[in-house]
Amino acid sequence: MSIQKRPDRKWRARVRDASGKEIARHFDRKSDAERWEASAKAAITRGDWIDPARARVTVGAWASEWMAAQVQLKPSTRARYELALRRQILPTWEGIPLSAVSYAEVAAWVQRLTASGLAPATVRYAHRVLSLALAHAVRDGRMSRNPAEGVRLPRVVREEPVFLDHDQVARLAEACGRYGLLVRFLAYTGLRWGEASALRVSRLDLLRRRVTVAVAFAEVGGELVEGTPKNHQRRSVPIPRFLVDELAAHVAGKRRDSLVFTAPNGGPLRNTNFRSRVFAPAAASVGLAGLTPHDLRHTAASLAVAAGANVKAVQRMLGHASASMTLDVYAGLFGDDLDAVANRLDEAVAARDADYLRTGTAGGEVLDLGKRRSPGR
Structure with missing residues (x-):
């Protein structure tokens, strides 16, 4: 029995x-x-x-085991995961068994993080890391379901992107002195900072006016680490013709493995140093205080759309994973496209009405299929 x-x-x-x-x-x-x-x-x-013995492992012990299994993570992503674990997750969950993690407790934890004054994006990121660790426990047979799924999260209010026009880009580039070419390059190619700072001469094809984006720098623990671009996607980005001669002069005499853009000492450029010492003072001097180097990426998208680029072209240029991601950020830039669609629909209906008045039929003479002769008769 x-x-x-x-x-x-x-x-x-x-x-x-x-x-x-x-x-x-x-x-x-x-x-x-x-x-x-x-x-x-x-x-x-x-x-x-679920075997109760397997669910007795604590969230802290399981998080360590889960992180060790994430071999696919880029160093910068791993560092962000570890920071979220150390600051937001483990102080609450480290000693709690997996079996004791409930939806209500996760929801209460999210509420406490939000009430503490953390930015909504930080709260959402911490929740995402915890949810990924618990999903791993579900796959390993330690939990029957993920209690973090479906928890209501604080809404992130996206700031409106800053778009510069051609004159503003020119004035900012001039104010940046020896780094004017870098400013123009960022504003007209849309490369991320880490991609531009890791760009080597061999990746420039000035005859075809293309730059190959294959690597990027990320700062991890104060050290620059070279890895793949965001989304691990290699891409080819067009270079406007007016930049080609300036780039050619800039890289003349450099080895193929040399960095295109460097710090004054010849080493890699760091975003924090460049922004505080060069970019921020230059931006303030031309009436653009608060501008960041990343805003030049937004500017590149804006200028490309104004020049006639469609959403798929902008997606490929910026290296977004999907066109929907591009639209999430830049939907407002494509308003003129919607106007053009409406205008074409107006023209089509007007042409149809004119044809009807001229022939008495919609679209010209109506063919009576019943009277159509078969071939060979």
Whole structure:
């Protein structure tokens, strides 16, 4: 029998999981043992039985094991995950067993983080890291479901991108002195800072007016680490003709493996140093205080759309994973496209109406298919 009374007067219930392993629980009352047995057998039949022993591991121990398994992460992403774990996740969850993590507790944790004054984006990122770790536990058979799924998160209010026009780009470039070419390059190619700072001469094809984006720098723990671009996507970006001669002069005499843009000492450019020492003072001097180097990427998108680029072209240029991502950020830039569609629809209907007035039919003479002759007759 699967339920037996022990000498200590407790009732022992036993079941075997899908692997044949026996699981036993002890109860004071026979009815409790029977209920547990029925529930356990039903869960085993459904395939969502969780061995209590496997769910006793703490979130802290499991997070360490999960992070060790994430071999696909870029160094910069790994560093951000570890920061979220250290600052927002483990202070609450480190000693809590996986079996004790509930939807309500995760929701309460998110509420506490939000109430503490953390930015919505930071709260959402911490929740995402915890959810990824718990999803890994589900796949490993330690939890039947992910209790972080479906938790309501604070809304992130996206700031409106800053777009410069051609004159503003020119004035900013002039104010940046020896780095004017870098400013124009960023504003007309849309490369991310890490992509531009890691760009080597061999990646410039000035005859075809193309730059190949294959690597990027990321700052991790104060050190620059070279890795793949965001989304791990290699791409080819067009270079406007007016930049070609200036770039050719700039890289003349450099080795193919040399960096195109460097710090004054010849080493790699760091965003924080460049922004504080060169970019921010230059931007303020031309009435653009608060501008960041990343705003030049937004500018590149704006200038490309104004020159007639469609959403797919902008997506490829910027290296976005999908066109929907491009539209999420730059939907407002394509308003003229919608106007053009409406105008073409107006023209089509006007042409149809004019044709109807001229012929008395919509679209010209109506062909009577019933009178159409078969071939060969």
